[in-house]
Amino acid sequence: MTKISPLAPANFPDLPKIDGVRFASAAAGVKYPNRTDVMLASLAPGTTIAGVFTRSATRAASILDCQDKIGGNMSKGAAILVNSGNANAFTGGAGKASVDRICSAVAAQLNIPAEAVFTSSTGVIGEVLPDQKITDCLEQLTASLSSAALEEAARAIMTTDTFPKGASCTLQINGRPVTISGFAKGSGMIAPDMATMLVYIFTDAKISQPDLQTLLGELTNQTFNCITVDSDTSTSDALICAATGMSGVDVTHTQDFTDGLKQVMLDLAHQVVKDGEGATKFVTVEVTGASNEADARIVAMSIANSPLVKTAIAGEDPNWGRIVMAVGKSGAAADRDRLSIWFGPHLVAENGWVAASYTEEAGASYMQQANLHIRTDLGVGTAQTTVWTCDLTHGYIEINADYRS
Numbered sequence: 001m002t003k004i005s006p007l008a009p010a011n012f013p014d015l016p017k018i019d020g021v022r023f024a025s026a027a028a029g030v031k032y033p034n035r036t037d038v039m040l041a042s043l044a045p046g047t048t049i050a051g052v053f054t055r056s057a058t059r060a061a062s063i064l065d066c067q068d069k070i071g072g073n074m075s076k077g078a079a080i081l082v083n084s085g086n087a088n089a090f091t092g093g094a095g096k097a098s099v100d101r102i103c104s105a106v107a108a109q110l111n112i113p114a115e116a117v118f119t120s121s122t123g124v125i126g127e128v129l130p131d132q133k134i135t136d137c138l139e140q141l142t143a144s145l146s147s148a149a150l151e152e153a154a155r156a157i158m159t160t161d162t163f164p165k166g167a168s169c170t171l172q173i174n175g176r177p178v179t180i181s182g183f184a185k186g187s188g189m190i191a192p193d194m195a196t197m198l199v200y201i202f203t204d205a206k207i208s209q210p211d212l213q214t215l216l217g218e219l220t221n222q223t224f225n226c227i228t229v230d231s232d233t234s235t236s237d238a239l240i241c242a243a244t245g246m247s248g249v250d251v252t253h254t255q256d257f258t259d260g261l262k263q264v265m266l267d268l269a270h271q272v273v274k275d276g277e278g279a280t281k282f283v284t285v286e287v288t289g290a291s292n293e294a295d296a297r298i299v300a301m302s303i304a305n306s307p308l309v310k311t312a313i314a315g316e317d318p319n320w321g322r323i324v325m326a327v328g329k330s331g332a333a334a335d336r337d338r339l340s341i342w343f344g345p346h347l348v349a350e351n352g353w354v355a356a357s358y359t360e361e362a363g364a365s366y367m368q369q370a371n372l373h374i375r376t377d378l379g380v381g382t383a384q385t386t387v388w389t390c391d392l393t394h395g396y397i398e399i400n401a402d403y404r405s
Contacts, residue, residue, distance in 0.1 A: 003162065004162045004163055005162045005163065005274060005275045005276075005279055006280055006370065007274035007275070007279060007280070007281075007282050007370060007390075008162065008163040008274065008275065009163070009271070012151050012154070012163075012164050012166055013166050013167065013168060015150045015151070015166050015167075015168045015181040015183070016168055016170060016179050016181055017147040017148055017150075017179075017181075018147070018179055018180075018181050018202040018203060018204050018244065018246075019044075019147075019179075019204045019244060019246035019247065020043065020044030020047060020204060020244030020245070020246040021041060021042070021043055021044070021147060021202045021242065021244060022041070022042045022145035022146055022147050022149075023039065023040070023041050023042075023145065023146060023147070023149040023150055023152065023153040024039070024040045024042075024140075024141040024142070024143075024144040024145045024146065024149060024152075024153070025038060025039045025040070025141070025149065025152045025153050025155070025156035026038050026137040026140050026141050026144075026156075028083065028133040028134050028136070028137045029133055030083050030084065030085035030086050030123070030129070030130060030133055030134065031084075031085030031086055031123060031124070032085060035085075036152070036155055036156045037083055037084045037085050037156060038081070038082070038083050038084075038134055038137055038141065038156060039080075039081070039082045039083075039152075039153040039156040039157050040079065040080070040081050040106070040138075040141040040142070040145070041079060041080040041081075041153065041200065041202075041242075042077070042079050042110055042142075042145050043074070043077055043078040043079060043080070043242050043244065044077060044244045044246060045074070045075055045076055045077045046074065046075055046244075046245060047074050047077070047078050047242050047243065047244045047245070048074070048207055048208065048209045048212050048242070048243040048244075048245065049070065049074060049078060049118070049209070049212075049240065049241070049242050049243075050070065050209060050212040050213040050215075050216045050240070050241045050243075051066055051067070051070045051118070051213075051216070051238065051239060051240045051241070052216055052217055052220045052238075052239045053066060053067055053237060053238050053239070054235065054236065054237035054238070056235050056237070058089065058090060058235050059089070059235055059236075060087055060088055060089035060090075060095065060121060060235045060236040061088050061089070061091065061095030061096045061098065061099045061121075062088060062099050062119045062120050062121050062236065062238075063120075063235070063236060063237075063238060064096075065096070065099045065100075065103070065118075065119065066118050066119070066120070066238060066240070069115055069116070069117075069118060070213070071209055071210075071213070072115050072116065073113075073115070073116070074116050076111075076112050076113060076116065077110065077111075077112045077116060078112060078116040078117070078118070078242070079106050079107075079110055079112060079116065079117045079118070080117075080118045080119070080120070080200060080240060080242070081102060081106055081117065081118075081119050081120075081134070082119070082120040082121070082122070082156070082157045082198065082200075083119075083120075083121050083122075083123075083129070083134055084121075084122050084123055084156065084157050084158060084159050084185070085122075085123040085124070085159070086121055086123040086124055086127055086129045086130070087121050087122055087123045087124060087125045087127075087235060087236050088121040088128075088129040088236075089121070089125045089126070089235040089236055090125050090126045090235070091126065091127070091128050091129065094128050094129075095128075095129065098128070098129040098131040099119055100114075101131050101132075101135065102117075102119055102131050102134055102135060103117040103119060105135040105138055106138060109138045109139065109141075109142050110142065118240060120157075120198050120236065120238050120240075121236060122157065122159055122185065122198055122236050123159055125235060150166065150181060150183060151164060151166065153183065153200075154166050154183035154184075154185075157183075157185040157198055158185050159185065159187070160187045160277055161185050161186070161187045161275055162187070162275055163271075163275060164183065164185075165183055165184045165185065165186075165268055165271040165272065165275065166181070166182070166183045166184075166268075167181075167182055167183075167263075167264045167267035167268050167271070168180060168181040168182070168264060169260040169261075169263050169264050171256050171257060171260045172256075173205075173249050173251060173254055173256055173257060174249065176247065176248070176249050177247065177249075178203065178204060178205045178247050178249050178251060178257060178260070179203060179204050179247070180201065180202070180203040180205070180260055180261055180264050181201070181202055181203075181264075182199065182200060182201030182202065182241075182264050182265075182268055183199075183200060183268070184197055184198065184199040184200070184268040184269075184271065184272060185197055185198045186198065186199075186229075186272035186275070187229070187272070187275045187276060187277050197224070197237060197239075197272055198236070198237070198238055198239075199224065199238070199239040199240070199265075199268060200240050200241075200242075201239075201240070201241040201242070201261070201264060201265070201268075202241075202242050202243075202244070203241070203242070203243050203244070203261070204243070204244050204245070204246045204247035204249075205243050205245070205247060205249055205250075205251040205257060206243065206245035206247065206248060206249055206250045206251065207243050207245075207250070207251050207252050207257075208252065211252050211253075212241060212243055215258060215261065216239065216241050216261075219258070219261060219262050219265055220239060220265070222262060222266075223262060223265040223266045223268075223269045224239060224265065224268075224269045226269070226385070226386065226387045226388060227269045227270075227272060227273050227387065227388045227389070228273075228301060228304050228305055228387065228388075228389050229272070229273060229276035229277065229279070229389065229390055241261075269388070270282070270388060273388045273389060273390050274390070276389075276390035276396075277395065277396045278392070278393040278394065278395025278396035278397075278398070279390035279391060279393070279395075279396075280314065280370070280390075280391055280393060281313050281314065281369075281370060281371075281372055281390055281391040282370065282371050282372070282388070282390060283304070283313060283371075283372045283373075283374060283388065283389050283390060283391065284371075284372070284373045284374070284386060284387075284388055285300050285303050285304045285374050285375075285376075285386065285387050285388070285389060286300070286373065286374070286375040286376070286384070286385075286386045287299045287300040287303075287375075287376050287377075287378065287384060287385055287386075288375065288376070288377045288378070288383075288384040289338075289340075289377035289378040289379050289380060289381060289382070289383075289384070290332065290333070290378050290380065290381050290382075290383040290384065290385075291332075291333045291378075291380045291381035291383065292381065292383050293383045293384075293385060294332075295332035295333055295378070295381075295383065296332075296378075296383045296384050296385040297385045297387070298330050298331065298332045299326070299327055299330045299332045299334070299376065299378065300385050300386070300387040301330075301387060302326045302327065302329060302330035302332075303323060303326040303327070303374065303376065304387050304388075304389035305389070306322065306325070306326045307392055308322045308325065308326075309322045309323065309326055310389070310390070310391050310392035311391070311392050311393075313367065313372065313391040313392075314391035314392055314393045316364065316367040316368050317364075317367065318343055318348070318360065318363030318364050318366065318367050320341050320343070320348045320349055320354075320363070323341050323374065323376060324339070324341070324349070327339065327376060327378070332378070333378070333380050333381075334378040334379070334380060335378065335379040335380050336352050337351060337352035337379075338351065338352070338377075338378075338379025338380070339352060339376070339377070339378060339379055340376070340377040340379065341374075341375070341376050341377075342373075342374070342375040342376075343363050343366050343367065343372070343373075343374060344366045344369075344372065344373050345366075346358060346362050346363060346366055348363060
């Protein structure tokens with residue numbers, strides 16, 4: 001039995017239903033027998049769909065298909081089908097043929113155009129997808145569609161995840177309720193490149209496709225593009241947001257809706273880091289005093305992705321020299337003699353040297369916490385950024401050395 005991450009929430013949240021969305025899941029046996037591995041979401045006619053996808057040069061067939069369909073006509077309804085156990089990536093023409101067969105079968109089952117069916121696949125790369133196992137489940141999936149089955153859908157898309165990830169937000173906009181619910185999967189092969197992992201967010205808000213697409217892109221850069229587990233970008237990363245409009249509330253350029261959607265996205269992003277393969281520490285990396293935002297991000301990711309930094313955190317070693325190393329190797333502008341480093345509230349280094357007030361005992365005690373905050377001020381400007389990562393333990397090696405067996 002998979003050991004649940006020590007950083008996992010106590011339970012899956014009670015996600016509110018979204019008017020115009022129904023879910024179903026099934027055990028198709030894509031890779032493992034008797035394991036729920038397919039999720040279907042049926043979306044009401046007129047649903048607006050936006051998506052952000054990996055920019056990997058080896059994108060999976062499902063990603064390429066989704067990218068072609070974003071912005072299309074959803075007037076007759078739409079659907080999202082996701083399978084775990086097989087990524088359908090690097091499978092050549094066979095991969096595209098699998099996607100086409102699945103989309104056609106879902107379309108026929110739900111009486112919608114194939115152009116309104118979006119698919120995602122996650123799991124092992126380079127193996128042909130046994131798509132008939134998926135299409136054989138469609139009648140069962142359609143018959144069991146329910147607006148309340150969000151947790152089952154979230155569990156169906158898991159691979160090495162140790163817990164399902166969900167988040168929601170209910171807003172009052174102009175005195176009327178608007179609801180956002182979403183779920184995600186992700187644990188390893190996590191590094192952002194316009195999206196990361198698989199994420200599906202649903203809302204009953206009313207918003208045009210271009211406006212939702214723009215908003216989703218902006219918020220992705222503030223949330224999912226600010227996390228990393230292992231610096232590896234997947235071939236199959238997808239973030240899809242569907243707005244049914246069933247609340248009747250137009251949220252175009254509404255700050256409350258923007259804030260609510262960001263809250264859901266950031267919650268899911270943090271949960272992915274907390275389920276990083278083998279993770280025992282959740283780490284906030286803050287960089288201030290950079291000459292520009294690009295440099296701040298470069299340094300933050302250099303720290304967050306450094307194996308030496310991450311293994312020191314895993315060992316609860318307050319080795320601030322590794323932070324100095326990560327700043328120096330990043331290539332961003334920094335002033336060695338004005339550099340400052342904090343571990344939580346503890347000023348560790350300043351003016352190019354260890355701080356007079358710092359003690360190794362204080363640092364070691366702080367590093368024992370499960371939630372850590374590392375801040376670095378580069379001393380050359382006013383730009384700043386924050387990213388999130390986890391530690392690197394032997395558990396990561398065990399999981400990935402044994403992934404395909």
